[in-house]
Amino acid sequence: MNSVVRYFTDIYKGVTSLWTGMKVTGKYFISPGEIVTEQYPENRATLKMEDRFKGEVIMPHDENNQHKCTGCGICEVNCPNGSIEIITKKVPNEQGKMVRAIDKHIYHLSMCTFCELCIKTCPFDAITWGQDFEHAVFDRTRLTRVLNRPGSSLKKKEVKS
Amino acid sequence: MILEIYSFSTLTSSIDEGLNSVMAPWLVTLTEFVIVGIVFLLFYALLGLFLVYLERKVCAVIQNRIGPNRVGKWGMFQTIADLIKLLMKELITIKNADKFLFNLAPFIVIITSFMAIAALPFAKGLQAIDLNIGIFYVMAVSSLGVVGILIAGWSSNSKYSLIGAMRSGAQIISYELSVGLSLLAIVIFSGSMQLSTIVESQADGWWIFKGHIPALFAFVLYLIAATAEINRGPFDLAEAESELTAGFHTEYSGIKFAFFFLAEYINMFIVAAIATTLFLGGWMPLHIGGWEGFNQIMDYIPSIVWFFGKTFVIIYIIMWFKWTFPRLRIDQLLNLEWKYLLPLNLMNIVLISFVVLIGLYFK
Ligand code: SF4
Ligand code: SF4
Numbered sequence: 001m002n003s004v005v006r007y008f009t010d011i012y013k014g015v016t017s018l019w020t021g022m023k024v025t026g027k028y029f030i031s032p033g034e035i036v037t038e039q040y041p042e043n044r045a046t047l048k049m050e051d052r053f054k055g056e057v058i059m060p061h062d063e064n065n066q067h068k069c070t071g072c073g074i075c076e077v078n079c080p081n082g083s084i085e086i087i088t089k090k091v092p093n094e095q096g097k098m099v100r101a102i103d104k105h106i107y108h109l110s111m112c113t114f115c116e117l118c119i120k121t122c123p124f125d126a127i128t129w130g131q132d133f134e135h136a137v138f139d140r141t142r143l144t145r146v147l148n149r150p151g152s153s154l155k156k157k158e159v160k161s
Numbered sequence: 162m163i164l165e166i167y168s169f170s171t172l173t174s175s176i177d178e179g180l181n182s183v184m185a186p187w188l189v190t191l192t193e194f195v196i197v198g199i200v201f202l203l204f205y206a207l208l209g210l211f212l213v214y215l216e217r218k219v220c221a222v223i224q225n226r227i228g229p230n231r232v233g234k235w236g237m238f239q240t241i242a243d244l245i246k247l248l249m250k251e252l253i254t255i256k257n258a259d260k261f262l263f264n265l266a267p268f269i270v271i272i273t274s275f276m277a278i279a280a281l282p283f284a285k286g287l288q289a290i291d292l293n294i295g296i297f298y299v300m301a302v303s304s305l306g307v308v309g310i311l312i313a314g315w316s317s318n319s320k321y322s323l324i325g326a327m328r329s330g331a332q333i334i335s336y337e338l339s340v341g342l343s344l345l346a347i348v349i350f351s352g353s354m355q356l357s358t359i360v361e362s363q364a365d366g367w368w369i370f371k372g373h374i375p376a377l378f379a380f381v382l383y384l385i386a387a388t389a390e391i392n393r394g395p396f397d398l399a400e401a402e403s404e405l406t407a408g409f410h411t412e413y414s415g416i417k418f419a420f421f422f423l424a425e426y427i428n429m430f431i432v433a434a435i436a437t438t439l440f441l442g443g444w445m446p447l448h449i450g451g452w453e454g455f456n457q458i459m460d461y462i463p464s465i466v467w468f469f470g471k472t473f474v475i476i477y478i479i480m481w482f483k484w485t486f487p488r489l490r491i492d493q494l495l496n497l498e499w500k501y502l503l504p505l506n507l508m509n510i511v512l513i514s515f516v517v518l519i520g521l522y523f524k
Contacts, residue, residue: 011501018486025223025485037227 049131054114057084057107058130059147066155067148069126071102075118083111084118102148109135110143169465170286197289201278205427210240212426215473216480223484250415255318258412262316267413267420269309274427276302281434282356284444284465295356296344299435300337303390303428307333310392310399310409313421317412325408328491329399332389335498336396339386342506346372346379346513347439350522360443367442371523375513380440382506384478387432389494392425394483398491433475437468441475444468 038047049055061067071088089103105127119127127147137143176196180189214229214237221228229236255263277299282288292298307330314326348354350372351362362368369376389396400408410421437443444464448456489497516522 011505021485022481025481028225029219029223029481032222032225034225035227036225037221037230 049133052129053131053133054116054129055133056109056130056135057112057118057127057147059105059127061149061152062155064155065149065152067102067126067152068124068155069102069105069122069148070124070154071100071105072123075122075127078117078121080115080117081111081113083108083113101154105147107145107147108143109145110140169284173286197279201275201289205275205278205423208430209423209426210244212430212476213243213422214240215476216426219477219480220484223481244419247419248416252415252417253412255412258318259316262312263412264417266309266313266316267417267424269312270306270424271309271420273302273306273309274424274431276305277431278427280356281431282360282438282443283468284463287465288357291355291357293355296348296354296359296435296439299356299431300341300344303431304333304337306424306428313413314409317409319412321405321407321411322409325399325405325411329392329409331491332392332396332398332494335495336386336389336502339382339498339502339506340390342503342510343379343383343386344435344439345510346376349510349513349517350376356438356443360438360445363442363445363448365448366523367440367445367447369440372513372516373522375509375516376440376522378505378509379513380436382502382509383436383440384475384482386498386502387436388479388482389498391428391432393429393479395486395488396494397483397488398494429476429479430472433472433479434468436475437471441471442467443471 040047059067059069071086073086073088076084076086085104085106085108086102087104087106088100090098091101093099116129119129135143177189177193180192184192217239218228218235229239232238232242254260279289280292280295280299282291310329310333311326314322314324314329317323347359347368350368351359353359353362363371365371369380372379392399398408400410405411410418413421442448444467446456446459446462446464446467448459
């Protein structure tokens, strides 16, 4: 007897839970909420990507054309597929000593898998994600980028007073 | 009764007479075969294109999207563009595949759905062939489609295809029983297997109303079992994308793939049309016994509009299922059939026989 009761309560429960689901989708069918479709090429001007969107690796520069990259090469070591090449140079500092500085931070967008390991491991937070995603070009070499701008220099750490 | 101006029999019989006056009887039969064939071919293609478009729009609205909207107004020509693309695709021949069976399979699938569509009464006087065992015939040919699916899976020389085909076989063989038993409910009510007689028997009320609770029950069971029989979500294990890439039609490309795709949508239409014919009165307008004025107003709507209106409501319900429920596992699928649907169906049959025997339904 018990099992018979359980059999029918099972059916009842199943049907009610299915009906709950159908009510939700049915409601959306009759009164769709906010339409999430992006009319992409037309809405280029107003398109706003999500904050966490991974478009490409970029190196932010401030108004004095300064960045935070020291040329330590940690990102290069951590990139699983060799998308980053760091070329350093020696420049004299205030005391006249020769110290290492970044010459070219080369980023191969064509090989990047957007794993974020370089950004996660950079000890100076010098690189981050850019939101641009229209990367189509006619020549593969144009996907190789130098992230530090020409003539840029390392931003000095603010000395705490 | 139904207004005669909406009857297609005047049109069909005038064509018949016109042909008879100019050629020999055997030639007339042949020409009529060809005409019916061409009409069905056109209907089939247009319906397939429309259903694919409809499905994409319905699922888009359910998911708060817009759906196709680029080709033509509201994306109306999207499926036509897709068809042109599919026609131009290369037909890839698979290494070590059984070539003959591989090429045969899509045709088996599509021919069976053609055969089923032939027996459907679309409107008053618009039925290609009115067999006296109509339901039996439709069920028999529509379950032949699984042969095509099994052959496709077997001949592709691919494990995904084979698993998909085996699942499909297990699924159709088991759900066939439930479909048959729930259709039997209406056969008991109307006392006939001929589709035209069944439609006539609903002139004063559809079976779903006249047969009250047991008929409603049979209707729901039929909808569930039929959704499973046509391999549609949530019962689309045969082509479970996430597990089997595309199931039995993984290896097919171009127009051969399109055949499977088209047959699937036409099968959905057939299943909905059978539900309409048996439970919702087919092309019969909504009649309520005794309300003469109301019945007359309903008669002004042509029977073909009634038929397609009701069929598309059922098609919408089937789409609603697909875009609501997650896919079942194979053991859940077989459990649902053998432990729930089949016993309930058998109980329902006994109940209906009892109801009919003591005349507990609206006549
Ligand atoms: S995101 Fe990953 S793959 Fe791309 S450059 Fe950084 S570490 Fe390399
Ligand atoms: S981007 Fe960061 S990790 Fe890479 S070289 Fe510059 S400072 Fe070092």
